[in-house]
Amino acid sequence: MNFDWTTFVLEIINFLILVWILKRFLYQPVLGVIARRRADIDKSLSDALQIRNEANELKARNEQYLIEWEAKKEAAQAQLNAELTSMRESKLAELETRINEEAERRRVLTERNRHEFERLMEERGIAQGATFTNKLLMRLASPELENRLYIVLMEDLQGLRQQDKHVIAVAAEEPGLQIKIQSAFSLDTSKRGELTRSLNQMTGKTLPVVFNTNPELISGFQIDIGAWILHANLRDELKSFGGVLRHAG
Amino acid sequence: MDIPTVVFYVGPFGITSIVVTTWGIMITLGICCWLGTRRLALVPGKLQTMLEGLVLAIEDNINAVIPDHTQQVLPFIATLWVYIVIANLTGLIPQLHSPTGSFSVTAGLALLVFLSVHWFGIRSGGARNYLRHYLSPTPLLLPFHLISEVTRTIALAVRLFGNIMSLELVALLVLLVAGLLVPVPLLMLHVIEALVQAYIFGMLALIYVAGAMQSQQESKKGNDI
Structure with missing residues (x-):
């Protein structure tokens, strides 16, 4: 060591x-x-x-x-x-x-x-x-039927109401007015005179009346007094009849 | 066993082959450590893994004995283990002798352990408290404490020196008597013995240091109570 x-x-x-x-x-x-x-x-x-x-x-x-x-x-x-x-x-x-x-x-x-x-x-x-x-x-349509319609026309004119007569009188006041009467067949003189008198009596005036023949009326009359027109013929009756039926329908 | 030869002189001081061998060990360890640790990475390589394993194993051993002061004593104790292992195994290299086979070396190491015990003890709690533990439990035990300090230091030095010197001597005798290949098993025994002796020396040093530090702490606790 x-x-x-x-x-x-x-x-x-x-x-x-x-x-x-x-x-x-x-x-x-x-x-x-x-x-x-x-x-x-x-x-x-x-x-x-x-x-x-x-x-x-x-x-x-x-x-x-x-x-x-x-x-x-x-x-x-x-x-x-x-x-x-x-x-x-x-x-x-x-x-x-x-x-x-x-x-x-x-x-x-x-x-x-x-x-x-x-x-x-x-x-x-x-x-x-x-x-x-x-x-x-x-x-x-025939003159006989028209005669019959003439009688009916005269009865209607006779049986017009006072109100209708007044309307016709007012229509007749138009100056220069003339009454136009149309018929399907020619009227004889007596019927023309009777119609003229009846119308003058109804209007209360003496107006000139003109007569015409219109075959389209078939049979009967159409009276024009100014704006007032009286239909007493088959044509207008048929028209009226058709219109009534149409309105009724 | 051969007497260490003086290699050269520095003035009046003769530098022996033991010292030169120690320098060689130091240089080798220094270079190896520098090379091994210059490129450390978080993902370790093989060499880094080995170094980390070595350091962690030493740290774990120290931590198991003295957990509160592991980092404080690790450099000293770890160096003891590393140096003594290398020094013990140096004897296996032809033409070299284990430095630990010289009593001058083991005595130096034992003296360092002796001084380090007191150094760490005093650092741990102060000189007054440290010296007080020699008087506990009774001042009558002071001589026995002092004898114990001296004898265990001598035992450290002689144990390591005796074991390593005897191993080399036996290997030399067997080589002389039995021939070339017969000492090989004995050399294996040398390796084991070198590791065991290094472990014993380092562990005893660690226990002495830990004893000094813990006795200090116990003295503190006694004073606190």
Whole structure:
């Protein structure tokens, strides 16, 4: 067991230097990088934890949004259904009204067409009747029939109401007026005189009278005193008859 | 065992082969550590993983004994382990001797442990409190405390020196008697013994330092109560 003081002292110094070398080039760098790594891992873990918390928060918020959205959707759907039901009922009512109106319109139209048809039929019937009557009376027209109508004319003139006589008197007030008497057949002198007297008596004046023959009258007379016209012939009677029937129809 | 030869002189001081070997170990360790730690990255490579594993293993061992002052004592204790392992294994290289096979080296290391115990103890709680623990539980035990301090330091030095020196001596004798290949198993035993002795030396130093620091803390607690 040799002991050398120089070696002893130098070994102590060498060891202390070695402590410094290893501390400087081994322990500090390695522990430093380990500490940095741990800090990095801790930071990553902290970040991950924070991200997870944020994700959980977002998830919870999204779930809440989904619940709210679902509730809104259900409410909107219920409102939509109610609106659709209301609208359908309204449309149905409107459609029913339109159908009823259309049915009424068709009924009215049908009724009017039926009335029109009936009227046409009536008019055609009346026209046919008038034509038939016209043809029949034209065949029956003769001086004898006109004599008979002359008697009727005279009776009518005699039986005029006071009011009608007044109207005729007013019409005769027109200056320069002349009485026009048309007949289907020529009148003899006695009838002309009798008519002239009767008319002068009725108007209360002595007016000039003009006699004309008009075969279109078929049979009978037409007396014009200004604006007042007396129809006593088959033509106008037939016209009047047709008009009465038309109005009656 | 050969007596360490003086390689050269610096004035009156003869520099032995042991010191030169130690310098070689220091230079090698310094270069290796510089090369290994100059490009440390958060994602480690193989060499960085090995270095981190070594430092973390040492840190864990220290942390298991003295958790409150791990970083404080780590450089000293870790250097003891690293240096003694390398020094013990140097004897396996032909033409070189383990520095720890010299009593001058182990005595120096033991003296450093002795001084570091008091250094860390005093730094931990002050000289007054530290010295007070020698008087506890009774001042009558002061001589025994002092004898204990000296003897355990000597035991540290002699244990390491004796084991390593005897290993080299036995290997030399077996090589001389049995031939070239027979000492190989013995060399394997040398490796194991080198690791075990380094671990024992470093662990004892750690326990002594921890004892000094914890006795200090216990004294503080007693005063607080």
